[in-house]
Amino acid sequence: MLRVQNLSKRFGGLTAVDNVSFEIEKGQIFGIIGPNGAGKTTLFNLITGNLVADQGEVRFKDQLITGKKPHQIARLGIGRTFQMVKPFGGLTVEQNVMMGALPKHASFADANRAAHDVMGMLGLTPYQNEEARSLPVGLKKKLELARALATQPSLLFLDEVMGGLNPTEVQEMMELIRFLNKENGITICMIEHVMAAVVALCEQIVVIQQGRKIAEGTANEVTSNPAVIEAYLGGEFAHAGA
Template sequence: MALLEIHGLIKDFGGLRANDDISITMERGELVGLIGPNGAGKTTLFNCVSGLHPVTSGRVMFDGQDITDLKAHEVARLGLARTFQVYVASGDLNVEENVMVGCFMRTRSPSRARARANEILKDLNLHDLSEFRVSELTVAAQKRVTMATALGSDPKLLLLDEVAAGLNPSEIEEIMADIRHVHEDMGVTVMLIEHVMELVMKVSDRVIVLDSGKKIAEGDPETIVEDPRVIKAYLGERYVREHGGDIG
């Protein structure tokens, strides 16, 4: 049984079809990259899958259960966690407390939530920042804290929405290491929306491309970078000229 199955998902906003008949299957243990130009419908797909937006039609199955009509907190409780493209830091909370918010999905006990939060912070090398308020951190550190908070609920599936946007190359290396750690060592299945191609092409087992609400391509990174539809819709000739088939 697949971990996630999206069947013919359609999402309309008034007259705009933001997701147009999208079907995606994800197996346990996969790391899937979701790419496409701005406005392609990537974040909308996350919003529909995670219960934030009602779908117009289609079905979403998670871990053997139909979650299409569930609310966001119900979906989260089943083990599907996400980060948000625009992170609104809980300014009054420090890093440890932020991660504890995620942990309260699994336990009511503050001491257990604190213990789990500290394990995750150590795991992601964020422990030194525990006492800082999130609003005092760099953007890069804030993004890593959002990931740590999402992990607080011990998810089976983690949806990451542009966690590397706006980071410099060394910060991208760091967050890439975090993503690999979450995927390989913590065993979490991951789907990530990302514009930083160096990251998405290096870490993904499979890449899915959206354009104008439609899924236009799907395959391993090597195949995707050479797909003429993907080059035309998104990557552009320049990317291919500069990187060729060399994506490592």
């Protein structure tokens, strides 16, 4: 469904993404892990058109999307959330979700219906008239997800949607991701530091360190890979197995 080939991005002297290639198959929940500053978010930005790559290409359903603008890529069916949540703070929850829904629908009424479907699914309906900026982090993350879902993606990129959530909220977010994948047929690619969630959800995982892909495989494979333990997981995971 998505093929990333030899993607690179430099910021001055720093190579943030260094010749990275991988492929996401339709229906997968795909994981991207690695230490802080490894280049994971930059990789997302290259795929979704928020940054222009120095090298390499990305194909979505065999169509070259490298060089396209974010809104063009979104229209093709690629959605994303931002690690630094970017709601319009002064707008309500409903208005924020409508911003995602409007470009995809012919009429305001259709967009409104779609926005309400998404809010209902995520449990945001009771907060629809609240200003986005007044929400606690758990609901902000849900709103970020709702905005992405309102664009009706077939492939959804999630950048640390579990960051800052408490264990109950993490559990709930995991169930949501599973539901979106299984029931709504959305292929998912997630960057996540909450390893328990990555291990439980992801069928295939890529590990990034200093811009480079250092491993790829199933949860069992990457969590038992000495290079991955050394670079990212540290001692405790070495004993825990997977």
